[in-house]
Every structure is written in C-alpha cells, then in structure tokens.
Amino acid sequence: MSLLDLPAGAWRATHPPASTRRPRLPEFERGSVWLVGAGPGDPGLLTLLAVRALEEADIIVHDALVSPEILDFARPDVELDDVGKRAGRPSPRQEEINARLIRHARRGLRVLRLKGGDPFVFGRGGEEALDLAAAGVPFRVVPGVTSGLGGLAYAGIPATHRGLGNSVTLVTATDSRGELPEDLDWAGLARARSTVVFYMGLRKVDRVAANLLAAGRDAATPAAIVSAASTPRQTAIYSTLGELAADAARFDPAAPALIVVGEVVGLADALAHGDSAMASLAAAL
Numbered sequence: 142m143s144l145l146d147l148p149a150g151a152w153r154a155t156h157p158p159a160s161t162r163r164p165r166l167p168e169f170e171r172g173s174v175w176l177v178g179a180g181p182g183d184p185g186l187l188t189l190l191a192v193r194a195l196e197e198a199d200i201i202v203h204d205a206l207v208s209p210e211i212l213d214f215a216r217p218d219v220e221l222d223d224v225g226k227r228a229g230r231p232s233p234r235q236e237e238i239n240a241r242l243i244r245h246a247r248r249g250l251r252v253l254r255l256k257g258g259d260p261f262v263f264g265r266g267g268e269e270a271l272d273l274a275a276a277g278v279p280f281r282v283v284p285g286v287t288s289g290l291g292g293l294a295y296a297g298i299p300a301t302h303r304g305l306g307n308s309v310t311l312v313t314a315t316d317s318r319g320e321l322p323e324d325l326d327w328a329g330l331a332r333a334r335s336t337v338v339f340y341m342g343l344r345k346v347d348r349v350a351a352n353l354l355a356a357g358r359d360a361a362t363p364a365a366i367v368s369a370a371s372t373p374r375q376t377a378i379y380s381t382l383g384e385l386a387a388d389a390a391r392f393d394p395a396a397p398a399l400i401v402v403g404e405v406v407g408l409a410d411a412l413a414h415g416d417s418a419m420a421s422l423a424a425a426l
C-alpha cells in the first residue's frame with residue numbers, strides 16, 4: 142500500500158475526496174536525480190516528495206544513515222546502491238559517488254540519492270548537486286528534517302525557546318581530515334542563551350566541552366548527547382557542560398549522535414516524550 146493512496150475512510154463523507162485536495166507532486170522524470178533527505182530515522186518524518194521518490198525510483202543510492210524501514214517504501218524491484226561506510230570497508234570516495242549518480246541517470250534511470258537528515262546539512266548534497274549541474278543532469282533537491290533540529294525534538298529539546306535560547310548554531314565537530322575544525326568561533330558558541338548542536342562529535346566530546354568552558358561558557362549549562370534520535374534505538378544522556386565528558390565516558394553512547402549545549406536542554410525534563418514518539422512509529426510500521 143502506498144502512503145499517498147490510503148483507502149477511503151468513513152470520514153471522507155464530510156470532506157471532498159482526498160485526491161482532489163492533495164497537492165500535485167512533480168513527476169520523477171527518467172534520467173533525472175532527486176537528492177532527498179530521509180530525516181533522522183522515523184519514517185513519519187519523510188516528506189511527501191520523499192515518499193513519491195521512494196515509490197518511483199528505479200535505483201536508490203543511499204548512505205548507512207538511512208534506516209531500513211524507510212527503504213521499505215521502495216518498489217520491490219528497485220536496485221539498491223549502498224554507498225555508506227561498512228564495517229572495515231571504507232565508503233566510496235565522494236567523486237566516485239557523484240560519477241555513479243551521473244552514470245545511472247545517463248542510463249535513463251530515475252535515480253534517488255537518499256541521505257540521512259537534510260541533504261544540505263553536513264550531507265555533502267551541495268557537492269553532488271554541483272557535479273550534476275556541471276554534467277547537465279536534471280536534478281531536484283528535496284529537503285529533509287535535519288537530525289540536529291527534528292531529532293532533538295524527539296529527545297524533548299526545542300532548538301530555540303523564548304528566554305532560554307535565542308539562536309541555534311549547527312556545527313560540525315569533524316573536518317575533511319577527521320579532526321576538530323581549527324577555525325570554530327568558540328567565543329561565539331560560548332555566548333549565554335545560544336543553543337549549539339554538534340554533528341559528528343561523539344569521539345570529541347571532551348575537547349568540545351573543554352573548548353566551550355575555556356571560552357567562558359558556564360559549566361552548569363545543561364548539555365546532552367542524543368543517539369539514534371527518532372529511531373527505536375534512541376537514547377539520550379542529559380548532563381551539564383561541566384560533566385558531559387565524564388558522563389559520555391561512563392555511558393558510552395552509540396553513533397550516530399549529537400551533542401547539544403544550551404539552556405533549552407533543561408526543558409527535556411518536562412518535554413521528553415520518547416515513549417509516545419516511539420509508539421507512533423511502531424503503529425505506523
């Protein structure tokens with residue numbers, strides 16, 4: 142059954158038929174590439190365009206971050222091209238992935254490039270789009286829910302909140318060499334009432350926390366590490382900036398994980414709703 146084709150229910154008697162009210166979605170043309178964000182994990186966070194792309198694609202080029210439940214939306218005869226990192230085996234180089242997308246499109250296939258979260262947030266979607274544009278391959282970008290905003294919501298953490306968080310910064314803790322970037326503005330990130338979300342920082346929690354403390358952020362600032370947000374494996378460690386590194390060493394959270402620092406993390410006590418979120422996910426499967 143397709144998500145876009147739910148069977149008619151009794152409620153429709155009082156509504157116009159759903160088919161006339163639904164937005165018309167663009168065609169997935171043969172020989173084109175859609176760069177699609179799959180969100181942080183929960184299939185309920187897919188966009189309508191992402192579902193359309195999954196249902197129509199001839200080939201899906203996907204990362205390790207994309208959950209299997211999401212690939213279940215695809216056609217049974219779809220070709221899967223897994224370019225994610227596998228235990229012990231490195232993922233193909235970015236240029237090789239870009240070349241593959243172009244090759245698949247030139248074979249006349251509907252090519253779905255599926256990425257975790259949002260393709261343009263630390264997803265290298267921009268690099269792929271630039272290569273497709275240069276090669277003259279038609280493409281469309283379908284934004285997704287980025288883990289550092291929507292994923293955090295599943296752990297009860299609003300990215301901003303009046304009085305507690307008046308800005309949010311999405312930061313990568315890993316540069317192209319695999320190191321903590323040298324040019325991060327730690328003084329800016331240490332400002333009170335700013336929310337800072339670090340992607341790809343799990344192995345660098347101690348240095349991230351130490352840099353923020355050295356730049357003047359209060360050790361009592363609430364901080365958390367959220368793993369596998371919006372999936373059935375979601376876990377969260379709620380701590381403070383001063384104790385985050387020790388808590389990470391003690392609880393050893395799993396990848397993928399986000400580090401979030403800011404007063405907004407303190408709202409999780411009242412807002413964490415992981416159980417109900419997971420119940421709705423289970424019901425949808």
Ligand code: SAH
Nearest residue numbers: 181258259264287288340341369370397398
């Ligand atoms: N494009 C993705 C980010 C890719 S970079 C997005 O918009 O979310 C990979 C990093 O994203 C991971 O190291 C981790 O920090 C974060 N991440 C992705 N999915 C996650 C999830 N479900 N839970 C926690 N962190 C996640």
